Amino acid sequence: MARREKYVDDGTADRLFAYRSEGGLGGVGVPVEGMALGRLGPDGQVRTEGRTVPVGDLTPAPPVPRPGKIVCIGLNYADHVAEGGRSGPDRPLIFAKFSNAVVADGEPVIRPAGSHALDLEGELGVVIGRGGRHIRAADAYSHVLGYVVVNDISARDWQGSPPALRPGETGDGQWLRAKGSDTFLPMGPVLAFKTAIPDPHRLRIRSWLIPGSGPQAGTPVLMQDGNTGDMIHRIPELIEFVSASISLEPGDVISTGTPSGVGVFRTPPVFLEPGDRVRVEIEGIGSVENPIVADD
Numbered sequence: 001m002a003r004r005e006k007y008v009d010d011g012t013a014d015r016l017f018a019y020r021s022e023g024g025l026g027g028v029g030v031p032v033e034g035m036a037l038g039r040l041g042p043d044g045q046v047r048t049e050g051r052t053v054p055v056g057d058l059t060p061a062p063p064v065p066r067p068g069k070i071v072c073i074g075l076n077y078a079d080h081v082a083e084g085g086r087s088g089p090d091r092p093l094i095f096a097k098f099s100n101a102v103v104a105d106g107e108p109v110i111r112p113a114g115s116h117a118l119d120l121e122g123e124l125g126v127v128i129g130r131g132g133r134h135i136r137a138a139d140a141y142s143h144v145l146g147y148v149v150v151n152d153i154s155a156r157d158w159q160g161s162p163p164a165l166r167p168g169e170t171g172d173g174q175w176l177r178a179k180g181s182d183t184f185l186p187m188g189p190v191l192a193f194k195t196a197i198p199d200p201h202r203l204r205i206r207s208w209l210i211p212g213s214g215p216q217a218g219t220p221v222l223m224q225d226g227n228t229g230d231m232i233h234r235i236p237e238l239i240e241f242v243s244a245s246i247s248l249e250p251g252d253v254i255s256t257g258t259p260s261g262v263g264v265f266r267t268p269p270v271f272l273e274p275g276d277r278v279r280v281e282i283e284g285i286g287s288v289e290n291p292i293v294a295d296d
Helices: 076-084 137-143 176-180 237-242
Strands: 016-026 034-042 045-048 051-054 070-074 093-097 102-106 109-111 120-129 143-150 186-187 190-193 203-211 221-228 254-255 275-283 286-294
Touching: 016 045, 045 221, 093 176, 102 176, 120 203, 120 237, 120 275, 137 237, 143 286, 186 286, 190 254, 237 254
Parallel strands: 070 254, 102 186, 109 286
Antiparallel strands: 016 034, 016 190, 034 045, 045 051, 070 093, 120 143, 120 254, 143 186, 143 190, 203 221, 203 275, 275 286
């Protein structure tokens, strides 16, 4: 088993770009064969392995390919809470995904057999660089390596969201299958070090559905347009709350919640269909875009 190591920001770049590399061993947290990390310059060139390569010539990979833990935060934007007609939580609402959910930019999101109501949730992912337990909010950023773009794909019917349920259907009663199925956490290839993002609560976050059929086929439809400044529970509070009972380790990811605009609360509801594409973009970091496919 690969040894868990901390990736150290050596100050030579603000951002890393993860890409597929035959024979490489890379990734934050637990390194994975077949990928590498390069330094991403402002000119869109990746400097790695003694050469400079345009981003477009590389096959993206997730910079944290096998997180030890993926801790997700539900109902963490006031406008998202309101669109669902609920009251906001008085403390962070946490749930989990597994590393099987992580896929790269461009890789397919699989709609599992038995689900008919996939939805998108654009989110800011916080990558832990230094582990700890009982981390104080005042010390939280010293444990952060950087930030990634993620998409918290959700099976709303399995989650039990009423607008997604057909007559006679019920949800699972908990969120594990609805949130943690294979391919349910697309992750963009860019890891922005915390030094590149002085204030992670001033970032515009948007998502689009790109239909694969119908009158809008191929035309991006804006779904979400929010700002990370609207988080109810901010990153230091989240790290303090989570680490009070769950030890955080290098390479863990905290997915910090989503703004309003998700498909399930639209009239009528809008769900992701095979042939569609879905894109999430966060200011100052990058994007992730993935096709939706049916389960074989």
